[in-house]
Amino acid sequence: QFEDTIIRFINHEYDLLLCTTIIEAGIDIPNANTLIIEDADRLGLAQLYQIKGRVGRSERVAYAYITYKRGKELTEEASKRLQTIKEYTEFGSGIKIAMKDLEIRGGGDLLGANQSGFMQGVGYDMYVRILSEEIAHMKGEKVKDALVETNIDLNISAYIDKSYIQDDLSRLKMYKRIALVESVAEKQDIVDELIDRYSDPPDNVLNIIDVAYAKNLASKSGISEIKQNKKGFDIIYEQKEAFRFGDVITVLDVLKCRYSVKTYDFLRIRVETNKKHEALLEFIIKLMENVLINTRLEVKDAYE
Structure with missing residues (x-):
């Protein structure tokens, strides 16, 4: 028939x-x-x-x-x-x-019956990174390009309010997705999706997207913490990553920023600025973007 x-x-x-x-x-x-x-x-x-x-x-x-x-x-x-x-x-x-x-x-279990699951929660890129690092660890190999976990402490409101995304699971999944944002294009994709599904996002939601983006940029530069203070903000390197502080110093010099450097059991760069709240976050993002751009240019020049 x-x-x-x-x-x-x-x-x-x-x-x-x-x-x-x-x-x-x-x-x-x-x-x-x-x-x-x-x-x-x-x-x-x-x-x-x-x-x-x-x-x-x-x-x-x-x-x-x-x-x-x-x-x-x-x-x-x-x-x-x-x-x-x-x-x-x-x-x-x-x-x-x-x-x-x-x-x-999700990709399911490598050794098991589940056809989907873990990767659905963390995203494909993060899943592949975790899997690669764990395989290298089990083989006794050095993990390549392991990123530093960065903490950002600024005086701004950055969260997803329950009145904006009411469903707890959907809100949690959006937090997980935001945590992985690494480019301007990914930021815009998330904002577009939020507008389509929930209406225009409030400032506190836009802020958490920017904070996540700044964290991932800083992580690539080996920075463990960015913390606001009364006169500006501190950039902290753990001892094993302190050798990379010159990348930030170079950009700060170009921007003609006032700063000081001190070493303890960690290295601290104290940057002076009058910027506050969202303006400070925007400045930090631009600083981190320029640090990565400058680093890539130096690597390129070294091979030319």
């Missing part, structure tokens, strides 16, 4: 086919150029990708309308699936979508 229905559709005995997800594979109808998917938030990413591929199989311009019920509050996973299928539309996007699906659902 299914085969007969498809053949009649191909032969233009009717021009509209109402069906289930059974068409997601093995169906090739070049003349089909419009697809409407209902309740797309209930489908997996692979399903959406396969079903979307039922149109656009000829030289004709094709359209795929991926819909869900108006006003429905989507889960975080559903929102990510729909955003992914929206973003990756060019030819050959299958591998990118597969990697995104792996990140969203």
